[in-house]
Amino acid sequence: MQEAISITQISKSYERKIALSSLSFTVNKGELVALIGPSGAGKTTLLNLLAAILPPSQGHILIDRQPLSELMDHKKRAKKIGIIRQQFDLVGELPVIHNVLAGRLSEWGIFKSILSMLVPQDKEYAVQALIRVGLTDKLYEKTSSLSGGEQQRVALARLLVQSPEIVLADEPVASLDPARAEDVLELLVKIALEENQTLIASLHSVEYARKYFDRLIALKDGEIFFDLPASSVTDDHINSLYRLKELS
Secondary structure, eight states: OOEEEEEEEEEEEETTEEEEEEEEEEEETTOEEEEEOSTTSSHHHHHHHHTTSSOOSEEEEEETTEEGGGOOOHHHHHHHEEEEETTTTOOTTSBHHHHHHGGGTTTSOHHHHHHHHHSOSSHHHHHHHHHHTTOGGGTTSBGGGSOHHHHHHHHHHHHHHHOOSEEEEESTTTTSOHHHHHHHHHHHHHHHHHTTOEEEEEOSOHHHHHHHOSEEEEEETTEEEEEEEGGGOOHHHHHHHHOOOOOO
């Protein structure tokens, strides 16, 4: 298997607080990996490091065996890495088509980007993406008028248009009710499999992590607590992961 991501002795500190401590692991191309663990365990920090939003305090991150620190060209990075969050990161006042086509911005020059605000460019990309996420009738609707589940589907359509090799999902369904959460998560995983993308998602729900992902990496207090195939994760593992420290 070819490595998509390699992390070696990664640490991240904020002033005196250690958010991540000496993490090392690899993720192969096409793997579906769920990050689980208590709040404050370091899941979002890890995803922000992988997205090059934050620099590590120590250690090395390789994407396709190339240092992430050298992947600073926005266009190249957009082809490698895409991110989706629980807040959707959409502009509510804009029609759906504009939010979806934001996935093309790294491909366009300034002139085409500005022109697209007036007359949507490469419209067929948006149409095809919205067909795949089941929102064909919402092309010109104001994005803020959609439900939370529909807005997250718009964010998925934007990722489809961007077409990155690696998708990082930070609590992508945390703000949705259980029925819509499962729909969106199923769609996220389905698209990753169809596009042969590597998917790393942080999740609150252990049940979803076990159901939809091949591998679970558990973080606790900024360290890897376990890293196992989903089928090998027992209730004892989960209970130990979320057990509170005994009060003395």
